[in-house]
Amino acid sequence: AQLGEVFVNAASAALDRHRTAITHEARLARQLALTRAAKTLNESLELEPLLNRICEEAIGLLDADNAAAYHGTPASGLVVGGIAGLPPEFLGWPLQPGTGLAGQVVEKGRPMLTNDYQSVATLPPDSPFKRVQSALAVPFGWDGELHGVLSVGWERAHTVGTEDLAVLETFTELAGVACRNASAHAYL
Secondary structure (H helix, E strand, O other): OHHHHHHHHHHHHHHHHHHHHHHHHHHHHHHHHHHHHHHHHOOOOOHHHHHHHHHHHHHHHHOOOEEEEEEEEOOOEEEEEEEEOOOHHHOOOEEOOOOHHHHHHHHHOOOEEEOOHHHHOOOOOOOOOOOOOEEEEEEEEEOOEEEEEEEEEEOOOOOOOHHHHHHHHHHHHHHHHHHHHHHHHHHO
């Protein structure tokens, strides 16, 4: 019986070391992806290509199915300015405050996640988000003002958690800086 217990304990310790190595490897891969994304985001000073790049990088970073970058302000209204994994006719789509996860982020001013998107989103029949199951949405801006929301979705079974949200928040900070630079460049 003692030999069996020793074997179980050794196997358990080996599994724990394996899980730790996998977790460390996944974190390292995400850090490298964030670094690469930061470099590519600063390659463009034009807002529309930059917003599309932000969406593409977010999908790659989180292995998501689609992303939309809304831009504007709550006062002037936010519209979709960048997409990845969504139909092109979605560009220019206005974001109604409170509608979908991104609209709730605008109202509440904080990042949000859901693993049951359809229950938190009241969507029009023609919405490209009808198949989304899980989603993250994070506000971004500069000078203390909201200038956009990045929304990332999964159309397949995928559970999102606070670590995914933290990664997207870090990425969105980088995206906000790149958008501020593009806006300043356009102003000049």
